[in-house]
Amino acid sequence: xxxxxxxxxxxLYILFHYRLTxxxxxxxxxxxxxxQVFNRGPSPAARLVFFAVxxxxxxxxxxxxxxxxxxxxxxSVLVSPLQRLATxxxxxxxxxxxxxxxQNSLLTDKTALQRxxxxxxxxxxxxxxxxxxNMQLRNLIALQQRGQYTGQFAEIVxxxxxxxxxxxxxxxxxxxxxxxxxxxxxxKGIVGQITRIFPWLSEVTLITEKxxxxxxQVLRNGLRSVTFGAGDTSQLSLRYMPVSTDxxxxxILVTSGIDGIYPPGIPVAKVEKIERDAxxxxxxxxxxxxxxxxxxxxxxxxxxxxxxxxxxxxEPAPLRGQLKKSGGY
Amino acid sequence: MPxxxxxxxxxxxxxxxxxxxxxIVTALLLNGLPWGGxxxxxxxxxxxxxxxxxxxxxxxxxGVGLSWAIGILADVGDASLFGQHALAYTLLAFGGVVxxxxxRMFDLREQTTQVLVILFSTYAVYALVQWQVNGQIVxxxxxxxxxxxxLWVPMSSLFQSMRQMRVDRx
Numbered sequence: 001x002x003x004x005x006x007x008x009x010x011x012l013y014i015l016f017h018y019r020l021t022x023x024x025x026x027x028x029x030x031x032x033x034x035x036q037v038f039n040r041g042p043s044p045a046a047r048l049v050f051f052a053v054x055x056x057x058x059x060x061x062x063x064x065x066x067x068x069x070x071x072x073x074x075x076s077v078l079v080s081p082l083q084r085l086a087t088x089x090x091x092x093x094x095x096x097x098x099x100x101x102x103q104n105s106l107l108t109d110k111t112a113l114q115r116x117x118x119x120x121x122x123x124x125x126x127x128x129x130x131x132x133x134n135m136q137l138r139n140l141i142a143l144q145q146r147g148q149y150t151g152q153f154a155e156i157v158x159x160x161x162x163x164x165x166x167x168x169x170x171x172x173x174x175x176x177x178x179x180x181x182x183x184x185x186x187x188k189g190i191v192g193q194i195t196r197i198f199p200w201l202s203e204v205t206l207i208t209e210k211x212x213x214x215x216x217q218v219l220r221n222g223l224r225s226v227t228f229g230a231g232d233t234s235q236l237s238l239r240y241m242p243v244s245t246d247x248x249x250x251x252i253l254v255t256s257g258i259d260g261i262y263p264p265g266i267p268v269a270k271v272e273k274i275e276r277d278a279x280x281x282x283x284x285x286x287x288x289x290x291x292x293x294x295x296x297x298x299x300x301x302x303x304x305x306x307x308x309x310x311x312x313x314x315e316p317a318p319l320r321g322q323l324k325k326s327g328g329y
Numbered sequence: 330m331p332x333x334x335x336x337x338x339x340x341x342x343x344x345x346x347x348x349x350x351x352x353i354v355t356a357l358l359l360n361g362l363p364w365g366g367x368x369x370x371x372x373x374x375x376x377x378x379x380x381x382x383x384x385x386x387x388x389x390x391x392g393v394g395l396s397w398a399i400g401i402l403a404d405v406g407d408a409s410l411f412g413q414h415a416l417a418y419t420l421l422a423f424g425g426v427v428x429x430x431x432x433r434m435f436d437l438r439e440q441t442t443q444v445l446v447i448l449f450s451t452y453a454v455y456a457l458v459q460w461q462v463n464g465q466i467v468x469x470x471x472x473x474x475x476x477x478x479x480l481w482v483p484m485s486s487l488f489q490s491m492r493q494m495r496v497d498r499x
Binding site: 040044051052055056063072078082085086087090 | 354359363389392394397402405410411413415416419420423426462
């Protein structure tokens, strides 16, 4: 009996002592806190919350800011040997497979490749012949229709910031042999004309610039006209066409080549809307450009067109001078 | 099946740290094997199963914090978002630690259902994060949770027998 009492009192003493020391150590011991004999740190729930919040924070930082790449590379020093070890068996197997190639498979591969090479070379020769023929035909057609024009590729470097001016700057200038007046097109049609030259840049006035004129022909019936840029929209218009004129929706307008600046036969615009109002003498015809006037980045600068013979003066030289001259003889 | 029933108390030697570390490194290695296609979908998450085993059997040694750290390593290995595996493994460890006494009372067959719930929540957290980042949930991903659960029985019995072997050798 006495032994039991001693044991209990001893146990209580230890308990009290433990509580005293822990309270001294932690200082702010809550009276509501449950007593723990073995101190195991924070509870699993507290740890869960702490580490879950930490993970969420890390994910947020990693996804948004990418600050953690250096940490990642540092930690990968630990992980990468493991990964290399994991991929090693497969690599070894592949390497072994590469090494033990039989002569038979090599021979079959070789014969198959030789056969394929024979077939391919025959086809290549045929294709070269076709290519030659095609080029010749193309040349013939081009000679007949368009004359010789070569182009050089250019890229748009800047576009005009002003909405009312339809101009772009391209990356070929006088150093590359660009001259003012050359025509700029893309693979679909006319885009504009070079108006100013800098050493490494040149300015292209787009055909939609206000009052920029392009002499055109209707592809369907050869009707001649001139398109003008509308300026504030990416549209073109045909002016001074009589109400009765033979133009339909969807007509393609190509350059006529009459002025000697634009090479003939290049698509310019497509007729979009025709308003025939009898109150006005002229029809209102709106067209949309065929080329990607405000779309693409790569353009083609056509070489200057061949010089036309000088246009005769609108009024003949004063007759009297000539007469005097002739009278002198 | 006798091996499914090991509720009777066994005398197991204290687990050496080396054993735990080796098992986790092996699990990381198995996860890192070049799985592909269907095998990748069916691949059990070895690390999760091993961590769960240690969290339930040695909750005082392997807990939430260590699981988080291993999750970070898994993130580095997987090149996933930093903290994605860590968050999932944190939850897994919490489930394992809290339910450790209950799970150890059951036999292996009953343990499997408990483990399925914990693993499913782990996979769900991972998929949820993936959904937040990529905007889509790959439902076949949850097949891995089933195979991981199937892995529980062989892996537990393997670990138990290995721990017993250490006793027999004495």
